[in-house]
Each structure stands twice: as structure tokens, then as C-alpha cells.
Amino acid sequence: MRSLRQYSGAHRLEGTTESRTAITPATPTDHALTPSEVSAIRADFPSLQQEVNGHPLAYLDSGATSLKPRQVLDAEREFYERHNSAVHRGAHTLAALATEFFEDARATVARFIGAAEDEVVWTSNATEAINLVAYGISAASARGGADAVSLRAGDEIVVTEQEHHANLIPWQELASRTGATLRFIPVDDAGELMLDGLDETITERARVVAFTHVSNVLGSISPVDRIVARAREVGAITVLDACQSVPHMAVDVASLDVDFMAFSGHKMLAPTGIGVLYGRRELLNALPPFLTGGSMITTVTMERAEYLPAPQRFEAGTQRVSQAVALAAAIGYLEAIGMDRIAAHEAALGARLADGLAAIEGVRVLGPVAGAERVGLASVDVAGIHSHDVGQFLDDRGIAARVGHHCAQPLHRRLGVTSSTRASIYIYTTEEEVDRFIEAVADSRDFFGVRP
Amino acid sequence: MSSSELQSLYQEIILDHSRQPIGFGLVGNADGSSHQLNPTCGDEVTLEIAIDEHGLAHVHWEGHGCAISQASASLFSEMVGDGMSLDALDERIESFRTAMRSRGKIQPDEELLGDAAALGGVSRYIARVKCAMLAWVAAEDAIAQARA
Ligand SMILES: Cc1ncc(COP(=O)(O)O)c(C=O)c1O
Numbered sequence: 001m002r003s004l005r006q007y008s009g010a011h012r013l014e015g016t017t018e019s020r021t022a023i024t025p026a027t028p029t030d031h032a033l034t035p036s037e038v039s040a041i042r043a044d045f046p047s048l049q050q051e052v053n054g055h056p057l058a059y060l061d062s063g064a065t066s067l068k069p070r071q072v073l074d075a076e077r078e079f080y081e082r083h084n085s086a087v088h089r090g091a092h093t094l095a096a097l098a099t100e101f102f103e104d105a106r107a108t109v110a111r112f113i114g115a116a117e118d119e120v121v122w123t124s125n126a127t128e129a130i131n132l133v134a135y136g137i138s139a140a141s142a143r144g145g146a147d148a149v150s151l152r153a154g155d156e157i158v159v160t161e162q163e164h165h166a167n168l169i170p171w172q173e174l175a176s177r178t179g180a181t182l183r184f185i186p187v188d189d190a191g192e193l194m195l196d197g198l199d200e201t202i203t204e205r206a207r208v209v210a211f212t213h214v215s216n217v218l219g220s221i222s223p224v225d226r227i228v229a230r231a232r233e234v235g236a237i238t239v240l241d242a243c244q245s246v247p248h249m250a251v252d253v254a255s256l257d258v259d260f261m262a263f264s265g266h267k268m269l270a271p272t273g274i275g276v277l278y279g280r281r282e283l284l285n286a287l288p289p290f291l292t293g294g295s296m297i298t299t300v301t302m303e304r305a306e307y308l309p310a311p312q313r314f315e316a317g318t319q320r321v322s323q324a325v326a327l328a329a330a331i332g333y334l335e336a337i338g339m340d341r342i343a344a345h346e347a348a349l350g351a352r353l354a355d356g357l358a359a360i361e362g363v364r365v366l367g368p369v370a371g372a373e374r375v376g377l378a379s380v381d382v383a384g385i386h387s388h389d390v391g392q393f394l395d396d397r398g399i400a401a402r403v404g405h406h407c408a409q410p411l412h413r414r415l416g417v418t419s420s421t422r423a424s425i426y427i428y429t430t431e432e433e434v435d436r437f438i439e440a441v442a443d444s445r446d447f448f449g450v451r452p
Numbered sequence: 453m454s455s456s457e458l459q460s461l462y463q464e465i466i467l468d469h470s471r472q473p474i475g476f477g478l479v480g481n482a483d484g485s486s487h488q489l490n491p492t493c494g495d496e497v498t499l500e501i502a503i504d505e506h507g508l509a510h511v512h513w514e515g516h517g518c519a520i521s522q523a524s525a526s527l528f529s530e531m532v533g534d535g536m537s538l539d540a541l542d543e544r545i546e547s548f549r550t551a552m553r554s555r556g557k558i559q560p561d562e563e564l565l566g567d568a569a570a571l572g573g574v575s576r577y578i579a580r581v582k583c584a585m586l587a588w589v590a591a592e593d594a595i596a597q598a599r600a
């Protein structure tokens with residue numbers, strides 16, 4: 001029988017001959033990708049081999065969802081063609097194989113983020129992962145527990161003004177169900193988190209502090225250490241939204257020292273339908289399950305049920321096996337390039353993007369001023385043109401960008417805009433695409449006649 | 453450099469209306485008023501219908517959002533002009549909707565809709581049809597209130 005290890009955690013598949021990227025391992029690990037490396041990567045992405053509206057597609061919407069390389073699609077297809085089976089159920093060969101692939105994929109994710117395997121819970125996406133924590137706390141609180149995961153009236157939940165709705169609304173709901181108060185760390189006019197009053201915002205009453213690692217609107221990186229240090233001081237649980245960090249840089253939960261962390265597979269080359277919740281073991285096991293049903297129990301009577309320990313206690317029902325296997329293949333693909341090199345590539349392009357946009361008259365780059373640290377992402381407000389119209393103009397040139405409020409209405413409101421136009425970069429993005437975006441944003445002002 | 457499709461979407465007359473809208477500004481005391489929101493992009497239109505003693509409808513609106521949604525509200529107001537019967541409005545809204553939903557197959561009837569027919573290019577862009585329809589849906593709702 002073929003080796004199972006060969007399958008997960010690596011994008012190399014048996015029977016697939018050209019499954020490696022053309023990255024030369026000798027390159028220094030913090031060195032940005034060379035143009036020839038980027039073109040070798042691009043060759044792996046079928047989506048990039050197409051034209052849109054008569055132009056080569058410039059896909060600058062990876063912050064919403066990334067494109068998928070052949071290696072990941074092949075891994076998912078191969079699972080369905082050869083190993084398809086339900087996991088943790090049944091004694092036949094394929095069921096055992098599928099279970100092993102599924103658990104190997106978990107091990108790959110665990111190693112990738114520096115966690116233990118039983119601290120990695122599969123979810124559908126980051127939104128579900130955050131809701132799992134919020135509903136677990138809610139359920140624990142409803143039982144009147146006095147443990148680490150219960151809230152009472154008077155307790156406080158703290159978020160930031162930068163949050164994606166996925167890391168805001170579950171906490172609003174939790175606050176309203178438990179009588180806790182929702183507070184937030186405000187941002188300044190540039191969108192930066194204002195930490196001066198951190199001790200007043202995160203008080204002794206804070207029980208949960210939920211915040212984003214990287215802003216999906218601004219591209220800024222949060223000072224995780226300062227926020228975690230304060231949360232620890234007051235004994236609050238920390239929940240990190242790592243949707244925009246894990247796909248783009250090396251992330252190690254142990255050194256971040258957060259209690260929970262959520263991210264989505266579809267933003268890191270994997271299919272939709274798979275997400276990850278990392279949770280500190282003792283907290284996960286103290287948290288009541290969010291979804292209940294098959295596969296998460298030990299003994300069931302007509303009156304009650306005993307639950308398995310984490311992670312199974314949170315994985316009720318038939319699992320997303322092919323997606324987990326594909327996520328492991330995606331991680332293999334990213335690791336073959338190197339997360340530090342990916343971060344360097346994106347930081348360089350992100351700076352080019354922000355500088356180029358900031359130089360256009362009438363264009364305001366939201367977030368860190370040009371030159372400040374940012375990931376490969378920038379949102380702009382073009383004076384006098386609604387973002388939908390900018391987006392339409394970009395689309396006409398084959399440029400895919402995100403327009404609207406990017407699921408962060410409070411942040412946009414705080415910055416005095418209703419919407420913005422966002423370009424986000426990934427491993428396959430080229431300088432030429434970034435320049436096309438900058439040029440098109442500038443030209444949109446001519447087209448819509450807002451130039452003086 | 454931009455395609456002819458894009459130019460037909462954003463005709464000069466549409467951009468003019470988006471910049472200098474007709475009928476902008478609410479007056480209150482309406483017989484029907486409707487607020488419509490397109491949550492994906494945040495376009496908003498509030499539109500009032502007031503019926504005069506001859507049974508003619510007059511329109512006022514306010515809003516913000518993309519050029520298409522704002523121009524469409526303005527073109528609707530221009531079409532209503534100094535007053536139009538509710539039945540005539542029904543017919544025009546229905547005709548406009550049919551054209552918008554046609555994916556570019558049916559040109560809006562210029563005789564019926566006036567300059568609002570310039571919005572015909574929108575119907576090829578499925579994601580934008582909602583923007584163009586916003587004011588017309590608000591009008592439909594306000595008219596229903598006025599009749600009630
Ligand atoms: C910062 C951030 N948080 C949460 C989410 C939600 O992710 P998903 O929709 O995959 O659950 C996203 C992506 O849209 C995001 O960018």
C-alpha cells in the first residue's frame with residue numbers, strides 16, 4: 001500500500017509528475033520572490049491563464065478568496081477518485097484511509113501554526129470558528145458555570161474598531177445573551193488602533209478580548225503582544241482573527257500566546273468549506289460543543305450524551321474530508337515556497353501599491369501612511385467616485401478588485417467613507433499587475449470626469 | 453482605452469445626472485415614502501411620492517451611492533416631471549424593469565421612459581441592475597402606500 005504520509009502535508013501526489021513549484025531552495029528565506037519564480041508559480045494557477053474583458057486577468061482580490069493551484073485541485077480530486085469515505089466511522093479500508101488522511105491534514109495544520117493536533121478543530125470557515133467560541137461561551141454561561149469560559153452580567157467583551165463583521169457580530173450577540181458589555185479599542189483617523197487607553201478599555205472585568213491580526217481593510221498588522229499582555233494581566237481569554245495573516249506570513253500560536261485563533265482555508269489556496277479554529281487544549285475541553293450530533297459523543301442514552309474531548313467534540317456530523325486534505329496540500333504548496341519569502345514578496349508589492357496609489361491626486365489610501373509596515377493589501381477612496389464605479393472601471397480592464405465596505409462598516413464609518421476599493425496581493429501577484437491597478441485607479445478619475 | 457460597453461454603461465447623460473441630480477431633496481408630507489438600501493454596496497435612496505388635487509404624482513428623493521443608482525433616481529424624477537398619473541407610472545416602472553432584467557436583449561422604450569432609456573446599458577451588467585432599479589423599486593413601494 002502507498003504511504004499515507006506522502007499524501008498529506010505535501011503537495012506532491014503519487015501519480016502526479018509535475019507537482020512541485022519551480023522554487024529553488026537555495027534562495028535566502030527572507031528574500032522576496034524573483035520574477036521567474038512568480039511566473040513559475042503563476043503557471044500552476046489555471047485561473048490566471050484567462051482573459052477577462054479582453055485583458056489578461058489581474059486577480060487582486062485574494063484577500064476575499066485566493067485562487068487555487070492545480071496541486072490543490074488535484075489533491076481534492078484524487079481524494080474523491082480514490083479514497084472517498086466518511087471518517088471516524090466504519091471499518092472498511094477506504095474509511096480507514098480517509099480517516100488517516102483527515103487526521104494527517106490536521107497534523108499538517110497543527111505543525112504549520114505551531115499547535116498540538118488536538119488543538120486544531122475543523123470548521124467551515126473562520127466565521128464558523130469564531131461563532132463556535134462565542135456560542136460555546138454562551139452555552140457555558142447559560143449553565144451558570146463559574147469557569148474560565150462563562151460570562152455573567154457585568155463582565156466585558158472587548159473587540160476593536162477594525163474588526164470584520166465576523167469578529168464583531170458574534171460578540172455583540174454573546175453580549176446580549178449573557179448581559180455582558182461589549183467594548184472596543186478605538187482607531188485614530190488613520191485607522192490605527194489607539195492603545196494609549198488600553199488599560200481603561202481592557203479592564204479587570206474583561207473576560208474575552210477578540211481582535212484581528214491583520215486588518216482586511218487597512219493591511220496593518222496589530223500589536224498582538226501588547227494586547228495579549230494586557231488581556232493576560234486581567235485574565236481574559238484572547239481570540240485572534242488570523243484570516244489575513246496565516247495565508248501570508250509565518251504564524252506561530254505558541255509565540256503569539258493567544259487562546260483561540262481562527263482562519264479560513266479558501267484564503268490560502270484551499271477550497272471553500274474548510275476553516276480552522278485553534279484553541280488552547282484546556283479551554284477547548286471546557287467549552288460546550290456548538291453543534292451536536294454524530295461523531296462527537298462517547299455514550300448516548302435517550303436522556304443524555306457524553307462528549308468526546310476536543311477536537312472531536314466540535315466536529316459533529318459528516319466531516320469536510322476532501323477540503324481538509326486539500327488544505328494540507330495548500331499548506332504544502334505554501335511551505336515549499338516559504339512563508340517568510342511570501343511575506344517579503346507581499347510586503348514589497350504592498351509598499352509599491354500603497355506608494356503608487358498615494359501619489360495619485362484625489363486618492364486617499366486608508367490605513368498606514370505610505371512607508372509604514374503593511375501587508376500586500378491597500379484600500380482607497382477615490383474622491384468623487386463611488387467604489388462600485390471604480391470597480392466597474394477596473395473590471396473593464398480585466399482587474400478583479402474588491403469594492404464596498406469589505407464587511408467592516410464601523411471602520412469605514414470611522415474613517416469617514418461608506419466604501420472603498422481594495423487591491424490584495426498574493427504569491428502569484430506581479431509588479432505589472434500592481435502597476436496596472438494603480439494606473440487604472442488614476443485613469444478612472446479621467447473617465448468619470450472628476451479631474452479638475 | 454475603455455471598452456464601448458463601459459462607455460455605453462456610463463453615458464455622459466448618466467454621469468451628468470449623477471453629478472447634478474434632478475428632484476434631489478425631500479419635502480416631507482408625502483402620500484408615500486420608501487427607503488431602499490442595497491446592502492452589498494451601500495447605495496441608498498429615499499423617495500417620496502405626493503399626489504396633487506388632479507391625481508398626479510410628484511417625486512422627490514435623496515440618496516447616495518454609485519453613479520448608476522443616483523443617476524437612475526434623477527432620471528426617474530425627470531421622467532415624472534411636473535406630474536404623472538399613478539397608472540402611467542406603473543406602466544413605466546414595469547417597462548423599465550423588463551428592460552433591466554433582459555440581460556441586454558430588450559432596449560428600454562425611449563418614448564415611454566425618456567432619457568431614462570439611457571440606462572439600457574446597465575442590463576448587461578447583472579451585478580449593477582440592482583443599482584439601477586433602486587429608485588424604481590422605492591417608487592413602486594411609495595406608490596403602493598399612496599394608493600392604500
Ligand atoms: C479579517 C477577516 N475576518 C474574517 C473573515 C471571514 O472569513 P470567512 O468568510 O471565510 O468566514 C474575513 C474574510 O472575509 C476576513 O478578512
